[in-house]
Amino acid sequence: MPELPEVEIVRRTLGPLVGRRIEAVRVRCDGVIRGLSTEAFSAHLIGHRVRSLDRRGKYLIIGLAPKTTLLVHLRMTGRLTLAETGAPISAHTHVQMALSGGGELRYEDQRRFGGFWVLGEGTPPPGLATLGPEPLSDDWDRARFLRQLRHRSGPIKAALLDQRLVAGVGNIYADESLFAAGLHPGTPAQSLSEEQVGRLFVAVRDTLRHALEHHGTTISDFLDGTGEPGQNAQELKVYGRRGLPCEGCGAPIEKTRLAGRGTHFCPTCQRPAASAKER
Ligand SMILES: [Zn+2]
Known part of the structure; x- marks a missing residue:
């Protein structure tokens, strides 16, 4: 979508x-x-x-x-x-x-x-008034993002999907950004270190920019304003790749359900916080 x-x-x-x-x-x-x-x-x-x-x-x-x-x-x-x-x-x-x-x-x-x-007529568009900053603009601030995550007990995946925190990230780019940052999508948002949040902040921007350079992701439906599909589906590292080998380590990509959404991740490159401590 x-x-x-x-x-x-x-x-x-x-x-x-x-x-x-x-x-x-x-x-x-x-x-x-x-x-x-x-x-x-x-x-x-x-x-x-x-x-x-x-x-x-x-x-x-x-x-x-x-x-x-x-x-x-x-x-x-x-x-x-x-x-x-x-x-x-x-x-x-x-x-x-x-x-x-x-x-x-x-x-x-x-x-x-x-x-x-x-705009201004009848029911307002849902969520428009509370939309968070644009992730590719200077309005998105790393220090503020870190402070916001400190107050969230839910998984980081859910925080990325919350349009009040950062606008425009959905299921595909949340999964791709978390893979790029090496973070398990189920990690409690408030448990992330400053360094991890910094990595995620950069990963979200890089992932979105990369998708823009490849004209967006067409899984089944997306077409641009002239009717042409995007070229970014081949660039995806985890989303839609359940069972296929991770490009980083070869482990099969897994799919679970988080924040009510199908969530893809590499079990090796994105270890949960607890097992990371055990190592
Ligand atoms: Zn991997």
């Missing part, structure tokens, strides 16, 4: 959208319009020009002139792509926005967990 790198790739590849006017809106599935009626949603968009494309965590933020702000969250299987007018739609095409100059912006979502919000 799309995490920070994938949403950022969508943002970048939707660049041609800027300057275009939304001329018509067709909503085929009301459920993906969140917090306001389909009619109100369309009225906020039609005749407005796209002036900016931004991202915050896993939210894509589309600024419309004169003043509407449209938010999109892709959740599990959402896709936002530019398509030719009249190109065949799929069974999961839920929203079409016709653009000035031809073509349209399409929203597809097989599972329908994602959707659109208009």
Whole structure:
């Protein structure tokens, strides 16, 4: 499912959208319009020009002139792509926005967990107000991250998934970052040393940057704004590699359940804290 790198790739590849006017809106599935009626949603968009494309965590933020702000969250299987007018739609095409100059912006979502919000209208997007810092910006501070982890008794994997601590990390990049840092995902967050947190801080940034360089991870669904898949799946060291040999030590990658999520790790390179002490 799309995490920070994938949403950022969508943002970048939707660049041609800027300057275009939304001329018509067709909503085929009301459920993906969140917090306001389909009619109100369309009225906020039609005749407005796209002036900016931004991202915050896993939210894509589309600024419309004169003043509407449209938010999109892709959740599990959402896709936002530019398509030719009249190109065949799929069974999961839920929203079409016709653009000035031809073509349209399409929203597809097989599972329908994602959707659109208009900022300031109806129900606010969940978690937006409490989103933590962007991990690839200077706003993310290592010392503050360490202090925050000192107050958390749960596993470090759960802390990485908490969007209030750091925005945009999901299941794939949490597992990959913990592998890169050599930390077992079940390690209690508050037990990590300053050195370990420092390693994790660097690993999260490196893992996200690497995924961006490889155009995001396509396991089954992710496509960029032009309909192209990412190339980062081949780069993954643990996620989705249960039973395959670890590239570092050859031990089979294991999968367990932590923080309600499937969690992949190398039992040798990422030893639990207790057995690390025993050695
Ligand atoms: Zn290993």
